[in-house]
Every structure is written in C-alpha cells, then in structure tokens.
Amino acid sequence: MAAELVSIKSGKQGNLLLVDDDPNVVAILQEMLDDGQYNLISAYSVAEALSIIRRQNISMILTDLMLGDGTGVEILQEAKRLHPDSQIILMTGRPTIQNAVDVIKEGAYDYLVKPFGIERVRMTIERAAEKIRLEQENIKLKEMMSFYQISEAMGSIIDLDALLGLILKTAIKEYEADCAAIFLAKEDTLELGLRLAIGFEESEFGKMVMEHCQDISKQTVAKAASMIRNDPEIEFDWGERTIKSSMCQLLMVKGKILGTISIVRYNNNHIFTSGQLSGLALLGSKAATAVENFNLYEDLRKTYISTVEALANAVEARDSYTRGHTERVYLLSCAIAEELGWSPDQFNDLKIGALLHDFGKIGVPDCILNKPGPLTPAEAEIMKKHSAAGAKMVESIPFLKPALPYILYHHERHDGKGYPMGLAGDDIPLPGRLLAVVDTIDAMTSDRPYRKGRPIAIAMEEIARYSGSQFSPVVVDACLAAYRKGKINFLFQ
Ligand SMILES: [Fe+2]
Known part of the structure; x- marks a missing residue:
C-alpha cells in the first residue's frame, strides 16, 4: 500500500458527505444544505463512500442505513476509524427502535427518519457541528495545558x-x-x-x-x-x-x-x-x-571556556615553575570527582574552578612568583594573598562565579590551619577540599629548581598520612580509590 497524505479541510466547516442509493434523496439533501457552510460531496453506494473517506478528510456524513451494496454502519465504522473527530448521521425509511439503538451504539451522532423536513435536517446537522466544535475546543484546551506545562519547563x-x-x-x-x-x-x-x-x-x-x-x-x-x-x-x-x-x-x-x-x-x-x-x-x-x-547556550559556553583558558594561560605564562600545572590539576580533580559521583553541572564548574584556582597569582610580583628558592616568611605572606585576591577579581563576573569556591578555599586545611579564612572540616566547601588535595599532589610530584619531583606513589602515601589533619578524609578516600583503579598514574608518567 502506498503512503497516503491527508488533505486539509476544503469547505468552511469541512467536507460533508451525502450517501444514498436513491439519487433523488441526494439531490434533495444537496438543495437543502447548499448554503456554503459545507463542501458537499455525494456518493451512491457503500463502495463509493468508503473510497471517498479513505482519500479525503471528512467532517460529517449523512448516510442511508440500507444501501444496495451494504449498510451505512460499514461507512460509519470506517469513518470513525479514519476520522475519529467526524460525526455521522444515519437515515432510514423503515425505522425500528432496535435500529436506532444499534447505530447510536456504533457511534452515530443521530438517526433521521424519512421523509424529513428541511428544518429537522438542518437542526440535526447544526447540533452535530456544535458537538464537533466542542470536542475540538476540548482537545485544544488539553493541548494548551500540555504546551503550557512545556513552556513552564523550558524556563526551568x-x-x-x-x-x-x-x-x-x-x-x-x-x-x-x-x-x-x-x-x-x-x-x-x-x-x-x-x-x-x-x-x-x-x-x-x-x-x-x-x-x-x-x-x-x-x-x-x-x-x-x-x-x-x-x-x-x-x-x-x-x-x-x-x-x-x-x-x-x-x-x-x-x-x-x-x-x-x-x-x-x-x-x-x-x-x-x-x-x-x-x-x-x-x-x-x-x-x-x-x-x-x-x-546558543553551547556556543556561549565554548566561548566562555576559551576566555577562562586564556585567563589561566595568562597566569601560567608568568609562573615558569607551574607550566602545565592547571591542566594536570583539572585532570586529577576529574578523577577524584568521578569517585565522588559528581553531576555534569559540578564537572562544568570544576573545569572553570581548576583552570582559575590560582588566578590571583596574577597580582603576585615576579620576584616572588619566580623565586628559585624557598620563600621568606614575608614573601610567603604576599603569596598567600593570591586566593582571596583571585576570589575578589572573579566575584563580580557572573560567568566566573562557579570558580569562586575553588579559588577562595583551595589553601584551607581540614584542621583549620589553612588560609585565607582558617575554616575547618566540612565548613570548607567541597570544591576547596578537593583542590587542596589535588594542588598538593601536583606540587609534590613537580620538579622545582631546588628539588626533584617525588614519585606519585610517595605523594599518595603523604596524602593518606595527612588525611584528617591537613586534608578532608572524604576527598583523600576518593583520591586513593581513583589511584587504586589506575585513574591517576598516567598523569604522572
Ligand atoms: Fe594556589
């Protein structure tokens, strides 16, 4: 069977199909109903009527009950199958109560007894049209409610x-x-x-x-x-x-x-x-x-990630000892965040946070930032300002806000001896606790002019040793689990 395209309604109120094997009845009905309300279509047998309703959209059917090649009920059933919104009115010259009950049960709208006057026919059709209109209104209302719910959801x-x-x-x-x-x-x-x-x-x-x-x-x-x-x-x-x-x-x-x-x-x-x-x-x-x-959101997000990467590169370009540090920090953070079961949104924020966590170093003088040896206590104090300074720089930029907890809290310690606020335990937001562990691992394993980087296995032992004092046990456990699963080693090869 070939594909069938359904045509759009052609009359003011759609197509009205008149079916009777007596051409005189069809002609009388055509005359009665020729007021431009409907596009009138005529058929003189069940076969002809079925052929029409299979090809065209039909709003209403007025059909004889007994036709030469079958019954109006066959037309009614096919019309209801193909055009569930249509209304069908049966006509007969030999009415019985049983006939009337049967056709109404099959889904006919009404039952007309021949001979009928023009007023009776018009009234029946008008009422059937009103029923179609009300049903369509009801469908529209239901659709509108669904669309409203979708529109609401689109906002949230x-x-x-x-x-x-x-x-x-x-x-x-x-x-x-x-x-x-x-x-x-x-x-x-x-x-x-x-x-x-x-x-x-x-x-x-x-x-x-x-x-x-x-x-x-x-x-x-x-x-x-x-x-x-x-x-x-x-x-x-x-x-x-x-x-x-x-x-x-x-x-x-x-x-x-x-x-x-x-x-x-x-x-x-x-x-x-x-x-x-x-x-x-x-x-x-x-x-x-x-x-x-x-x-549009994705395009914006990509533009904004490139901006963040450019900012992170600007910091790295000044700090010759930490080249590649932010990228490693990001990948290491991802491995631990996976163990913590973070959501896609948390991973998005993590990307920005990891890239920008040392953003405040942009304000630290070169002589301190690139000093080849350990810092003096005074220099260390200046260096320590980078987390609060970085947070201040990004707090007024809405799209950088997700980076804030990473920037501000990544030097806090579980025992409260960190900076800049000296928060302890779970008072330190999780992004800060995560980055504290990651930052330390990367620092321990990186080469410095005054010392060689240590192997990752040693760094892991150190992290485990300071779990509960310097580091959050939740993060340390996730980090060790990721290490055991081989998710970390490859970053340090
Ligand atoms: Fe830092």
Whole structure:
C-alpha cells in the first residue's frame, strides 16, 4: 500500500458527505444544505463512500442505513476509524427502535427518519457541528495545558534531553501514540542523527519501527513538509504487530531546519488526523526552540571556556615553575570527582574552578612568583594573598562565579590551619577540599629548581598520612580509590 497524505479541510466547516442509493434523496439533501457552510460531496453506494473517506478528510456524513451494496454502519465504522473527530448521521425509511439503538451504539451522532423536513435536517446537522466544535475546543484546551506545562519547563530545565523527553512524552499521551523520536539534523548536510527516542521496544519489531521513523524523518526533511503516513509498506512479516499510522513534523527556527519529531501508532484502530498533525507542529516548535536555545547556550559556553583558558594561560605564562600545572590539576580533580559521583553541572564548574584556582597569582610580583628558592616568611605572606585576591577579581563576573569556591578555599586545611579564612572540616566547601588535595599532589610530584619531583606513589602515601589533619578524609578516600583503579598514574608518567 502506498503512503497516503491527508488533505486539509476544503469547505468552511469541512467536507460533508451525502450517501444514498436513491439519487433523488441526494439531490434533495444537496438543495437543502447548499448554503456554503459545507463542501458537499455525494456518493451512491457503500463502495463509493468508503473510497471517498479513505482519500479525503471528512467532517460529517449523512448516510442511508440500507444501501444496495451494504449498510451505512460499514461507512460509519470506517469513518470513525479514519476520522475519529467526524460525526455521522444515519437515515432510514423503515425505522425500528432496535435500529436506532444499534447505530447510536456504533457511534452515530443521530438517526433521521424519512421523509424529513428541511428544518429537522438542518437542526440535526447544526447540533452535530456544535458537538464537533466542542470536542475540538476540548482537545485544544488539553493541548494548551500540555504546551503550557512545556513552556513552564523550558524556563526551568536546562538539560536538553530532559526537555525533549517531556515533549515526546506529551506527544505520546496527547495523540495516543506508542512511541516517539526526535532526530536532529547536522547544520551543513542536514544528515539526521537520533537524539532521543521513547517507547521503542528492544526487539526486531522495535528496530523496524525506528527505521520507519528514520525514513519518514528523511522524507520530511527532503520535502521540507510535514506528513502523515498510514499503513506503510510492510517489508517483512511483523506477525500480529504493525504500524498503523505515523506522523512527522519538521523542527524549524527562523527558516532553519533543526530536525524532526515523529510519532507512531501500532495496532490502534485510529489513524492520525490533519488536526493532530497541526498539534504536533506546536510541540515541534517547542522542541525546535529548546534545541536552538541549547545550541546558543553551547556556543556561549565554548566561548566562555576559551576566555577562562586564556585567563589561566595568562597566569601560567608568568609562573615558569607551574607550566602545565592547571591542566594536570583539572585532570586529577576529574578523577577524584568521578569517585565522588559528581553531576555534569559540578564537572562544568570544576573545569572553570581548576583552570582559575590560582588566578590571583596574577597580582603576585615576579620576584616572588619566580623565586628559585624557598620563600621568606614575608614573601610567603604576599603569596598567600593570591586566593582571596583571585576570589575578589572573579566575584563580580557572573560567568566566573562557579570558580569562586575553588579559588577562595583551595589553601584551607581540614584542621583549620589553612588560609585565607582558617575554616575547618566540612565548613570548607567541597570544591576547596578537593583542590587542596589535588594542588598538593601536583606540587609534590613537580620538579622545582631546588628539588626533584617525588614519585606519585610517595605523594599518595603523604596524602593518606595527612588525611584528617591537613586534608578532608572524604576527598583523600576518593583520591586513593581513583589511584587504586589506575585513574591517576598516567598523569604522572
Ligand atoms: Fe594556589
């Protein structure tokens, strides 16, 4: 079966299908209803009516109950399957209570008894139209509530995957889908890569559904147009399970294609409608904004990391003894932070903090900073000012603030004998406690003009010896665990 595209409503209130095997009845109805409200379409058999509703979007159907080649109930069932929002009114010349009950049970809106007057027909159609309108309002309201929740989340969730996950879950819930996926396009080639998928089974069937999503996403990007696909070609036997309907929307911002959002229904009887495709467009626009914001944020973050690296290099360029120190400090800190189970956000702050922890040395005179021998007590006092001075320099720059605890507290000691504030134990923020250990390891293992650097194994013994006095036991334990796992040795080879 070929892919089927659903057309957009053509009349003011959509298409109204009139079905009767008596052409006179159809002609009378056409005359009665020819007021421009609906685009009127006629059919004279069940087969003809089914062919029309499979090709076009239909808002309402007025059909005879008994037709030459079948019953109006067959038309009703197919219309409800393909166009769940449509309303169907049955007509008959031979009414029975049982007939009326049966058709209403099947989902018909009403039941008209022939012969009928113009007022009765118009009134029934108007009430059915009102029901359609109210149901659509209700759907819109529900959609708006979901969109509102997503908009709220966009203001508070920075994690792109968490936001996209919320959007996919909303799409699955709102449109009674089984699975949903977002593909993002490469900026230059528009090549698609899966960013997030929800509801896909880990089975051969799940793999095929994913390939289907990829396929409709590629087509959507190639045509730069959204689509609904019903009953796609089945390339191999999926047994009981099959894809009933799927739809795909472009993620676009200011004319730029960022990717696609696609959702799939398996064995559900209903296929997606053009109204639902429009709803998915709204969800897609939220996803596109989230992706665009994330990209802008990432660009900004990269620029800002380069600025921080330039600042760190400026300090290192002045201090000839600590070349490569900040990079080693960063890598060593990462190994310990991993053992402490830090979050991605904490790792981001750690990068800036490790790079800038000695930023205050920029204010220490060259003769002290580059002195080839040990410092005099007076010189040491000047050197000690670098942590507070560095903190003062960055505290007024919002994007450097995460570095503050690293800069200010990395010379504090667990026993309270450190500087600049003499804090003790857990009063010292964890970034400071972490960096105190790392800074010491790097200093011990680095060569100085007046002494050779010691092996990392010796540095580890020293760190362990001073756990609970100079260093925080929590950090020392994490450091020794990382060392035992081989995460530290390679930095000192
Ligand atoms: Fe320092």
